[in-house]
Amino acid sequence: MHTCPEAMGHCKKINEVLARVGDRWSVLVIFSLRNGKRRFNELKRELNISQRMLSLTLRDLERDGLISRHYHPTIPPKVEYDLTDLGQSLRGPVKVMTEWALANHEAIDTARAAFDEQAAEAAA
Template sequence: MPMQSCSGSQGQCQTINAVLSRVGDRWSVLVIFTLRDGRRRFNELKRELDISQRMLSLTLRDLERDGLVSRHYHQTIPPKVEYELTDLGQSLRRPVEVLARWAVDNHAAIDAARDAFHSAQDQAGAA
């Protein structure tokens, strides 16, 4: 079934907005991308993503709440906590990988467009 435009279905747009607000933020996308190959410990994620402990905790909690990530607690000394994608999270893996590849492939073009935009703005301001 083809997707309707938002102008024809406000409810559909609201659903899309609600889901993208949850899974489309910077840290959620990066956590999902990082967990694509399997379980990771909290500190592994923290180091690899260069994210604060608080932000990682909040992001993981939200992803767990939404059924995208599962948390595995091991009662060891020190305690060991691991995270992995659920089946639902795995279903988001491919779109996130495509988005990540697009970001890498187009980073230079975006930087060039930004530079051109700022140059035009500077020239317009000088005139």
């Protein structure tokens, strides 16, 4: 099999980006921020995510330039997150993925049940 060094370079770049924007929590955070700023606890409640995982996800998304963090020195302090222009550019792909997930979750559940049943029969 022949592999082109250029293709390998593209695969590496694609992998690096998809590792960030394609993970479960990043997609859900981007989806949640699609209509504007959200506070940390709003995201935590909506996504049913642990504080630690949300903190790590937000930090990674901010590092990659997909979200911005806005600190308001009030009492108590207020922190809001919002999509950057780069993050806004992901709204379309995330919308397509979430619509696909909602449209196909029943078919996936059915396929999983059939697979599990076949695996159980084979193990018996």
